[in-house]
Amino acid sequence: MVRAVYRWRVQAGQEAVFVQAWRQGTAAMRAGVRGAGGSLLMQSYDAPSEFMALACWASMEAWQAFTERRGAAPDPEAFQALAAVSELVSTELLEEKADLLDCSWEPDARLGLQPPA
Secondary structure, three states: OEEEEEEEEEOOOOHHHHHHHHHHHHHHHHHHOOOEEEEEEEEOOOOOOEEEEEEEEOOHHHHHHHHOOOOOOOOHHHHHHHHHHEEEEEEEEEEOOOOOOOOOOOOOOOOOOOOOO
16 A cells, blocks of 8 residues: 655635645545545644645555546546645655554543544
């Protein structure tokens, strides 16, 4: 499994546009690009114009085939909207060695915790 880490700098005031375009483009990729397993988008608390996505790819070959593709992106409008409001700062590929995430968060009444909004 390959993980790709993407970092963007988004124009101030365009964060909601960016998130919507990212959702739309990522959904299209997951549905129509062989080897694309989806992605997780995060926004910096300290610098709200900075975003990072952690994407899951079945293999390095799948990622390379997508990045070297000829023709249109799976959802050209979404990718154009992303490019219009952001700058891709970096891309890094990593080989996944272990995944111990469990992001299915349940409220714990004993501690007075509530699920995130």
